[in-house]
Amino acid sequence: MPELPEVETIRRELDKSIRNKIIDSVLLCRKDLRIKFPDRFSEKLIGRKILSVSRRAKYLLIELNDKNILVIHLGMSGKILVKDHAPDPLGKHDHVVIRFKNGSVLIYNDTRRFGLMTLVPNKQLKEHELFRDLGPEPFSGEFDAKYLLDKLKNRTAPIKNILMDNRVVVGVGNIYTCESLFRSHISPIRKGNTISSEKANSLVKNIRDVLKEAIDSGGSTLRDYARSDGDSGYFQHKFKVYGREKQSCYNCGSIIKRIVQQGRSTFYCPNCQK
DNA sequence: ATGATGTCCTGGGCGC
């Protein structure tokens, strides 16, 4: 999936392109994604106006003028495109087409269908099952070295797995966890409870820095991700370790290693990261 | 409770 920078890039674009638009029709090409669409989903959207587009973790929150939020998660392969006209024919994995009064359309495309789209009343968002267990946003004041150390102190799991746990901090996926650990010179296999307060401090800074730099680059474009205007992000060119197995470390020249943790690839420099 | 593993799904790329 898009990680936080990719979702944030899409959010910014959508906030410009669909804010104040009124939904004219909704086409659902199937009955579910990762979860079912709400009952009478189309009827609940038609006639509503988009007030804003915000973000929590990797969820896009599209605020409607009826005190409901259209929640969208892109999973691993979800894409949102906004166009002047609906394509004809639709793409194979175009699952939802939302048409606005001016004729423009928002197309939700998701090859693997790990994404979701649902409606949640504004006031119930925090307690909703998708949101209630989420940890702090990485850019929030709550996410600091003291907080992180507290979360790590009794944990023997590898630091990489802990950072990818949304209950600890949200939005930091496979790529940016690897990149942050490299910047902080921390081995991804280090146990959480062995991280010093200096290292925790460094991690918080580097997680924020790498996410911010990626947002400034319009995210990273790999296989599936595309921006809502169809352009690519370009942060992928700035990866220091992700996807660089068997290549040499930009710091020390050692060979970048790929290992598997929780079924996900981890890339790191065994010499720089201890 | 924590940590490790398996699952949802489709498609691209590789070796044979």
Place this chain on the structure above:
DNA sequence: TGCGCCCAGGACATCA
């Protein structure tokens, strides 16, 4: 050209 693997920006459920 085809087959069988392995791989993929996530999030859960389930097991010991």
